[in-house]
Amino acid sequence: MSAFNAIGDERDIDRDEYTPGLEPQPTWCPGCGDFGVLKALKQALPEVGRTPDETLVCTGIGCSGKLNSYLDTYGFHTIHGRSLPVARAAKLANPGVEVIAAGGDGDGYGIGGNHFMHTARENHDMTYIVFNNEIFGLTKGQTSPTSPKGHKSKTQPSGSAKTPIRPLSLGLTSGASYVARTAAVNPNQAKEIITEAIEHDGFAHIDFLTQCPTWNKDAKQYVPYVDIQDSDDYDHDVTDRREAAEMMHETEDLLYEGTVLTGRYYVDDDRPSYQEEKQAIGEMPEEPLAERYFDDDYEWERSADLLDRHK
Amino acid sequence: MTDNELIWRIAGGSGDGIDSTSQNFAKALMRSGLNVFTHRHYPSRIRGGHTYVEIRAAEDEVKSRGDGYNCLLALGDSFARNPQENAYYGNEETKPLSENLDELREGGIIVYDSGLLDTEEIPDFEERVEENDWHVFDIDLRGMAKEHGREVMRNTAGVGVTAALLDMDLDHIEDLMADAMGGDILEQNLQILQDAYDYTKEEYEFEHDLRVPTGDHEEEQVLLSGSNAIAYGALDEGCRFISGYPMTPWTDVFTIMSQNLPKFGGISEQVEDEIAAAALAVGASHAGVKAMSGSSGGGFALMSEPLGLAEMTETPVVLVEAMRAGPSTGMPTKPEQGDLEHVLYTSQGDSNRVVFAPGTVDEAYDQTRMAFKMAYEYQLPAIVIFDQKLSGENTNLDASFFDREPNPDPGSVMTEDEIAEAAHDASGKFHRFQHETDDGVSPRSLPGQKGGRYLATGNEHNPPGHISEDPENRVYQMDRRMQKLESIRTELDEEHETQQTYHGPDDAEYGIITWGSQQGAVEEAVDRLNDAGHSVKSIGVSDMMPFPEAEMTEFLESVDEALVVEMNATAQFRGLTQKELGLYGDKMTSLLKYNGNPFEPGEIVQGFEAEIDDSATDLATGTRVEPAAGD
Ligand SMILES: Cc1ncc(C[n+]2csc(CCOP(=O)(O)OP(=O)(O)O)c2C)c(N)n1
Ligand code: SF4
Numbered sequence: 001m002s003a004f005n006a007i008g009d010e011r012d013i014d015r016d017e018y019t020p021g022l023e024p025q026p027t028w029c030p031g032c033g034d035f036g037v038l039k040a041l042k043q044a045l046p047e048v049g050r051t052p053d054e055t056l057v058c059t060g061i062g063c064s065g066k067l068n069s070y071l072d073t074y075g076f077h078t079i080h081g082r083s084l085p086v087a088r089a090a091k092l093a094n095p096g097v098e099v100i101a102a103g104g105d106g107d108g109y110g111i112g113g114n115h116f117m118h119t120a121r122e123n124h125d126m127t128y129i130v131f132n133n134e135i136f137g138l139t140k141g142q143t144s145p146t147s148p149k150g151h152k153s154k155t156q157p158s159g160s161a162k163t164p165i166r167p168l169s170l171g172l173t174s175g176a177s178y179v180a181r182t183a184a185v186n187p188n189q190a191k192e193i194i195t196e197a198i199e200h201d202g203f204a205h206i207d208f209l210t211q212c213p214t215w216n217k218d219a220k221q222y223v224p225y226v227d228i229q230d231s232d233d234y235d236h237d238v239t240d241r242r243e244a245a246e247m248m249h250e251t252e253d254l255l256y257e258g259t260v261l262t263g264r265y266y267v268d269d270d271r272p273s274y275q276e277e278k279q280a281i282g283e284m285p286e287e288p289l290a291e292r293y294f295d296d297d298y299e300w301e302r303s304a305d306l307l308d309r310h311k
Numbered sequence: 312m313t314d315n316e317l318i319w320r321i322a323g324g325s326g327d328g329i330d331s332t333s334q335n336f337a338k339a340l341m342r343s344g345l346n347v348f349t350h351r352h353y354p355s356r357i358r359g360g361h362t363y364v365e366i367r368a369a370e371d372e373v374k375s376r377g378d379g380y381n382c383l384l385a386l387g388d389s390f391a392r393n394p395q396e397n398a399y400y401g402n403e404e405t406k407p408l409s410e411n412l413d414e415l416r417e418g419g420i421i422v423y424d425s426g427l428l429d430t431e432e433i434p435d436f437e438e439r440v441e442e443n444d445w446h447v448f449d450i451d452l453r454g455m456a457k458e459h460g461r462e463v464m465r466n467t468a469g470v471g472v473t474a475a476l477l478d479m480d481l482d483h484i485e486d487l488m489a490d491a492m493g494g495d496i497l498e499q500n501l502q503i504l505q506d507a508y509d510y511t512k513e514e515y516e517f518e519h520d521l522r523v524p525t526g527d528h529e530e531e532q533v534l535l536s537g538s539n540a541i542a543y544g545a546l547d548e549g550c551r552f553i554s555g556y557p558m559t560p561w562t563d564v565f566t567i568m569s570q571n572l573p574k575f576g577g578i579s580e581q582v583e584d585e586i587a588a589a590a591l592a593v594g595a596s597h598a599g600v601k602a603m604s605g606s607s608g609g610g611f612a613l614m615s616e617p618l619g620l621a622e623m624t625e626t627p628v629v630l631v632e633a634m635r636a637g638p639s640t641g642m643p644t645k646p647e648q649g650d651l652e653h654v655l656y657t658s659q660g661d662s663n664r665v666v667f668a669p670g671t672v673d674e675a676y677d678q679t680r681m682a683f684k685m686a687y688e689y690q691l692p693a694i695v696i697f698d699q700k701l702s703g704e705n706t707n708l709d710a711s712f713f714d715r716e717p718n719p720d721p722g723s724v725m726t727e728d729e730i731a732e733a734a735h736d737a738s739g740k741f742h743r744f745q746h747e748t749d750d751g752v753s754p755r756s757l758p759g760q761k762g763g764r765y766l767a768t769g770n771e772h773n774p775p776g777h778i779s780e781d782p783e784n785r786v787y788q789m790d791r792r793m794q795k796l797e798s799i800r801t802e803l804d805e806e807h808e809t810q811q812t813y814h815g816p817d818d819a820e821y822g823i824i825t826w827g828s829q830q831g832a833v834e835e836a837v838d839r840l841n842d843a844g845h846s847v848k849s850i851g852v853s854d855m856m857p858f859p860e861a862e863m864t865e866f867l868e869s870v871d872e873a874l875v876v877e878m879n880a881t882a883q884f885r886g887l888t889q890k891e892l893g894l895y896g897d898k899m900t901s902l903l904k905y906n907g908n909p910f911e912p913g914e915i916v917q918g919f920e921a922e923i924d925d926s927a928t929d930l931a932t933g934t935r936v937e938p939a940a941g942d
Pocket of ligand 2: 137
């Protein structure tokens, strides 16, 4: 008998299963873009056939990090910037579990930037949603790595002298095999992209534009937006890394000029996931490791088997 | 001190094959029936730089490196490349000879490679030889090696010469060489070994009386280090996930695990930094795999946050801290016991973790297993703290010591049937952090288990895991987490034999208290002091948190005075003892050493005698007495 019967449960799943009545009510401000991510995720999960019990949502710290507090799955609300290392190890330990990580732009591109780069590089089979509101929300409005140059805040009173991070380009160059941008104001696309990202076999990075009406006043509801896949003005081959890079640069430049482009930018379905790479070199078991502890018939190797070299 | 002992030191440049040669030599001595103990000294350099390995071998048990040594094989540093003569590092080429003379005992033997070393360059060499009655053999080891093979094989020639001088059989050495190499290389080495042996026997008359001791083991022996023992303890406890980032001396454990885990169906991950390393171990454990990570001082500092996360989310995890001299990058290849307080209290909030400090190779194995057991039973982080000395020293153990059952039990994890019976919210969320428990432990579920959904969060939380700042819940949760430490103390006291190690007569007047790797040297010192007419016993303490209050109280009550021996400048363990017991400040004096070298038994004897006679001035250089409170 498996110890993880929720994994692979084939029944039809009702979206309400992800929010039974007793969940705490979101404490997000009225009009916050974070609601859009929660909603899109709740719609996407049943779509890909994942039950709450087989889903693990790991978050960092920030307004964004509260995502899994309002979502009735397994959840790990970790620490600021560290959702990815926790998430990717959980995936390696039990690949059957659907692992989704999420956090803010400060969390993911600032304090956790190093983990972002390396998790993308390894191409773990998981989805990473970054709530990009160009501000530190929870700590009350400080400049974030995606805030535009010149952005004034209490901690950068003369305006930021720093050029903002280019999240899409960073995801691509780091090695993510799926990179997209969507926005809370575009719920249909958001649901579609999250669904695709979860189904993608590799590291899927979604830069999710979430407006923060409380601290980022002059922003930016991210409307009007252009869905590049629906537009005749923009056209690139999403499987071509160079073309994708071009499109990303254009998108990232335009965002600060007021033109919001969203959609899928890069999709590489051929690249093996990290798990597959590790299995190919014999450094990862075929069976989920976590299962082994419940298998009474498994023969556990002992250190005594290694003593020959010490004699 | 056993009179009948060989302490053989091989010195050369790091990169010259000192490690492998000494490893084989130690094994050969072990196979011939002796007990062995190795000590490694090396600089923080990649190539070149003076290094030595010491092997102590005797029929009786050997617990430390001993004091000084009696046979030197000086190879010369073939990698020494100094831009200027005597620049910065001194004259590297001659160091293998000159640097080692101070500790060579009277009547000892020196074999040096006259192909690389010239005694003319060593000031006062002749005088010192005469003064100390040393027996010197200048042999062109490099020449011998070149004759049959390559220059690097001069190690082998050196071993052949020592074997001849000490009347040692070549059989074991030859067998070990045959295990390690083959073909031409093996042939050449065997030839060099035999030639060097024969040449020495023929050319020299031996006036020294040092011979290889004889001994006999009742059963098959294995030679291994503290790092090996930690790794093997982890493997036997079912650890199948390790994540790390290299840092000396933690790298040893990390390497051993990485080389074996894939074969054992496990996963090893070298990641971007130590924050990630510890966070990965937490993530893997959260998902149901027994996991470990670790580092040395600076890297462990980065693990502070994930460590606290494991405490708050009650995620079991084992972390290893291999200490080296600090602060900051400190001395990467030198031992110190300066991270105790760091390991006990690092991370915000009240500490709620287990910390064990094994004192010997066999304890390193046992206590790593115990650390996993406690971590997974009680759902909290457990730390094994040791140091560069125990990490690298090799000693022999009965092979049967490792004939143990593996323990794949993941501890207090529920089955799905049990989860179904357990408390849930009206909405179906499992009460992972329920208040009502016997021992503070609320059983957990794993992602993927039906009906076990909950939120693990580093914020304070209520039973189903929702973030909560409710004062009543806060106190419940806090008390429950802290209660686990009391339960662990009770379990350790009642169900397991003590993890502390006692030595010497029960009714002794004086006590020596130590922790971690200094245990062996202390025990030897205790024997010598008792032989010299003092009345002394020792305790080597392993349980740092939860602290063994009852045992320590009993020990301190039973003696008039106690000397606390540790390798740091601020008496960290003595401080811990006083903090935990709130008493005995006037009974404990510290003997401290923090110059990068571990205690030798003789220094502890001196420190003790100086303290008893109130003559602290007689201390060996590098040691310091810190008087008892009120003194
Ligand atoms: C190590 C650490 N540093 C700082 C903080 C304080 N902190 C909490 S959230 C946050 C920034 C949040 O900004 P962002 O990640 O963009 O998320 P948002 O709140 O905008 O969703 C900071 C600095 C922390 N919790 N931990
Ligand atoms: S502060 Fe900004 S990001 Fe946070 S909840 Fe309010 S609107 Fe959303």
